[in-house]
Amino acid sequence: MPDPATATVGGFEPRIVAFFCNWCTYTAADLAGVSRMKYAPNIRVIRLMCSGRLDPQFVMAAFAGGADGVLIGGCHPGDCHYVEGNYKALRRVRLLERMLGDLGIEKDRFRLEWISASEGDRVKAVVNEMVEKVRALGPLDMPGKHLEWDKEMEELEAHVNNAQQEVPAR
Amino acid sequence: MSKPKIGFYWCASCGGCEESVVDLAEDVLVVTGAVDIVFWPCAMDFKKKDVEAMADKSIVATLLNGAIRSTEQEEMAHLLRRKSQVLIAYGSCAHTGGIPGLANQFNREQIMKYVYEDAPTMVNEQKTYPLPVSQDGGREMKLPVLHNIVRALDQVVDVDYYIPGCPPSSKLLKEAVLALLSGKLPPKGSVLAPDNAVCQECTRNDTKPQDISLTEFKRPHQIIADPEKCLLAQGLPCMGPATRGGCEAVCIKGNMPCTGCYGPVSHVQDHGAKILSYLASTAAGKEEKEISKTLGGIPDPVGTFYRYGLAKCMLRGKVSSHE
Numbered sequence: 001m002p003d004p005a006t007a008t009v010g011g012f013e014p015r016i017v018a019f020f021c022n023w024c025t026y027t028a029a030d031l032a033g034v035s036r037m038k039y040a041p042n043i044r045v046i047r048l049m050c051s052g053r054l055d056p057q058f059v060m061a062a063f064a065g066g067a068d069g070v071l072i073g074g075c076h077p078g079d080c081h082y083v084e085g086n087y088k089a090l091r092r093v094r095l096l097e098r099m100l101g102d103l104g105i106e107k108d109r110f111r112l113e114w115i116s117a118s119e120g121d122r123v124k125a126v127v128n129e130m131v132e133k134v135r136a137l138g139p140l141d142m143p144g145k146h147l148e149w150d151k152e153m154e155e156l157e158a159h160v161n162n163a164q165q166e167v168p169a170r
Numbered sequence: 171m172s173k174p175k176i177g178f179y180w181c182a183s184c185g186g187c188e189e190s191v192v193d194l195a196e197d198v199l200v201v202t203g204a205v206d207i208v209f210w211p212c213a214m215d216f217k218k219k220d221v222e223a224m225a226d227k228s229i230v231a232t233l234l235n236g237a238i239r240s241t242e243q244e245e246m247a248h249l250l251r252r253k254s255q256v257l258i259a260y261g262s263c264a265h266t267g268g269i270p271g272l273a274n275q276f277n278r279e280q281i282m283k284y285v286y287e288d289a290p291t292m293v294n295e296q297k298t299y300p301l302p303v304s305q306d307g308g309r310e311m312k313l314p315v316l317h318n319i320v321r322a323l324d325q326v327v328d329v330d331y332y333i334p335g336c337p338p339s340s341k342l343l344k345e346a347v348l349a350l351l352s353g354k355l356p357p358k359g360s361v362l363a364p365d366n367a368v369c370q371e372c373t374r375n376d377t378k379p380q381d382i383s384l385t386e387f388k389r390p391h392q393i394i395a396d397p398e399k400c401l402l403a404q405g406l407p408c409m410g411p412a413t414r415g416g417c418e419a420v421c422i423k424g425n426m427p428c429t430g431c432y433g434p435v436s437h438v439q440d441h442g443a444k445i446l447s448y449l450a451s452t453a454a455g456k457e458e459k460e461i462s463k464t465l466g467g468i469p470d471p472v473g474t475f476y477r478y479g480l481a482k483c484m485l486r487g488k489v490s491s492h493e
Contacts, residue, residue: 056440056443056447057438057484061484063485064484087456090456090461092450092451095453099471099475102488156244
């Protein structure tokens, strides 16, 4: 397997939206940065105050907007800065991943991980692993799919307007 | 002075929306006294060519119910858009795709094969399918075809207003018609219903606990629900907290949980995801096992959360089934 941190240019590069909580996983990503750890550049991190702030709509919007994967990072159970937020996240994610599966989104495109502020190396490992799995799955490309689905709609509007020219209005 | 012209049309729908017009009872006389109904194929004898012969924008408002499922419906939507000053998406199907939108979990070929070959009530040894174009005595006959996916009205044509509900309440219809006649309409794109959750209109709202923590989700046939107490607190998944009101919580008055037909409130973009959000967070427990067991009480998340809105889900349907 090639080193994901220096993966090939050209070909498919996964775009992964990562929602990291301010207190643990975002800090861990910061730590990975200041420790000069190299990991795949395919994630776009969005900082939330808590994984419990993750509205499932964010995940739907990310996929619909062109993300190939969504990664969620929060504090380990028992360590939430707001006591219970990560449990709320866990419940939502477990139901959401089942629903996404029913909607045809592959399991490896959506992942929840508990990563504490001291686990910079874990950020590196999780991101690299997820990027490789999503790379293997190929692009999701929802915007492209929606355009493709709507191609069946191109003809009729013109047909209605053309028919109108033949029938003079009263 | 001639009365304002109004049209009604139906696409992929069940007829319940037409019923809601009849449900106006005596008020239907107020409506018909104030307007001229120029097109209503369900109830009166008009043809498509009558509409084609009308001048553009000559209909003051058309209330179109039903989702857009076939090319015929799509064509009528374009035609009525052209002829109407105001186009109103009437009822859940036109608003958010409705029950027909659930078909977006399958593609056209799967649906056709099931209906014409695999359904238990179907005997079709010759595998006869409807032909979009066929010949009869030298004449060419054409049938509309199904689209690959079901669409809400605003995914096909420009829509001015929405009246939600499956079906909309007669009160909402009456208010909308009166608003139209008086010209006192809200900004374009508005949903003509209150922008609050069903809970706010629910007579049981006071019995809703501050924190709901459920160890088991129940289905309506499994319990005899207490008719006074919040249904969610009794373990029934009720969509009320994430669903727009305007219905006056009529299902809950009948001791049945809200199924979400009025769609989302204005600040929510994906109704199903929002329902999922609040419902999942009511599950008790902190351990994976416990949580999975509780959430297992919702066997069909897509059908539960997007019962009326899969067409307007941000993903619009099952990803792999439309390739």
